[in-house]
Amino acid sequence: MKLGVGKKPAADSPPAPTRIEAIGSVADRLEAAGVEHPEDEARALLRGAAGLTRLELALAPRAPLSEDESRILSDYAARRAAREPVSRILGERGFWTLDLTVAPGVLDPRPDTETLVETALSLVAGKHDSPLAILDLGSGSGAIACALLSELPAAWALAVDLSPEACAATAANLGRCGFSDRAYVVRGRWAEALQGGFDLIVANPPYVRSDDIAGLDPEVRLHDPALALDGGADGLDCYREIFGDLPRLLAEDAVVLVEVGFDQAASVAALLAVHGLQIERVARDAGGRERIVAARLAPSPT
Ligand SMILES: C[S@@+](CC[C@H](N)C(=O)[O-])C[C@H]1O[C@@H](n2cnc3c(N)ncnc32)[C@H](O)[C@@H]1O
Known part of the structure; x- marks a missing residue:
């Protein structure tokens, strides 16, 4: 041996x-x-x-x-x-109080977007038990819709996204969180095929300037889909597309909230005003930057 x-x-x-x-x-x-x-x-x-x-x-x-x-x-x-993000490696991300699945080809939801949820909830304070109709435009993983439904027990939501992967991810996370019976997922281009009236409209559209995408961190540039990032030459293309439909979609006393890039709040507020909306609040993220613009339909002159 x-x-x-x-x-x-x-x-x-x-x-x-x-x-x-x-x-x-x-x-x-x-x-x-x-x-x-x-x-x-x-x-x-x-x-x-x-x-x-x-x-x-x-x-x-x-x-x-x-x-x-x-x-x-x-x-x-x-x-x-x-430089693959941890949330993509593990396939999961905590958002608000929920654990969500992070799917390939779908934007990994960010903590910043919790500011939108928080602001939306404060603007519907007093209506938390009402059957609010929520519209989530560009739902991605479904993070915003899931978080709102988790806090508004009588509300229902319609989630819209152009990406089939995002629609599947939204539906999967709504199911995972137990909200499938209060939500619908539709593939479509923003709100072009929809009719009103919604009480709460939320959107975190792509807002990165096209020329800035190449300079983003590899975690974002290589792993989040371009459809979720690219906001056109000045980053504002999607707001322009969405805002024209808002007057048709907002119910009486409804509020719309959009997430914006750190230097876009004033430009987005001006675009909302063009469509007859008046600014209700501009909310800052944890870093103190203006990231959420909330608006309502301006009262029509009597
Ligand atoms: C920045 S991501 C936001 C995803 C999710 N709402 C969140 O906050 O994590 C933008 C989303 O808008 C969707 N989107 C882009 N263009 C669209 C369009 N024309 N119509 C509908 N959705 C669109 C993208 O597929 C993507 O899921």
Whole structure:
């Protein structure tokens, strides 16, 4: 019998890394790849690879990784180092109080958009138990519709998107959150085929200037669909397309809210005014930038 040939005895193998050691080495790799918040992201990937909650990880940070967990984590780390977002790697994103599926070819919903939800809810305060009719234009993952339906128990929503992938993702997330019986999903070009009246119209349309897309972070440029980003030469094309339909669609006392780019609030407010809407509120995101414009139909002169 030959000794020292073939597979090494298990006793000679290096010990499996602990969870905390694995987080450290993934964080180093992500930092070298230029990823922001590498430690937080490494933790999220580890939790995803090992199927752990935050609490489970906090309670047992020195548990060793299994072979399967190490293999999955190594794949996740390579993908994140190539600048694929964590939410796409894990296929999930927390939005508002909900866990949503993040589907390929569909915009990954952003925390910024929670400002739109928060502002919308404050503008319908006092009507939270009313059967409000909501229209979500460009629904993407369905994040806004799901969040609003989660807070407005008697409301129903119509979600519209031009992208078949987005329509499927909206329907899937509405189902996942348990709202399918209060929502409809339609594939279409903004509101062109719709009739009124909706009590709450929300939209987070594409608003990036076409020339700016090449300079976006790889996480956005390479993974979010162009249809969800490109707002034309000045970023305002979609607002121009949408706003002409609003007077026809808004019910009495209805409110419309749109998300805008950080330097677009004044231009978007001016476009709303052209269509007979008056600004109700301009809300700022957590960074203090004007990101939501809310408006109502101006009272007609008597
Ligand atoms: C910035 S994403 C917003 C997605 C989602 N509402 C959110 O906030 O995460 C814009 C969405 O508008 C959709 N869209 C782009 N052009 C459209 C059009 N002409 N008609 C309807 N939807 C459109 C895109 O497919 C995309 O899902």
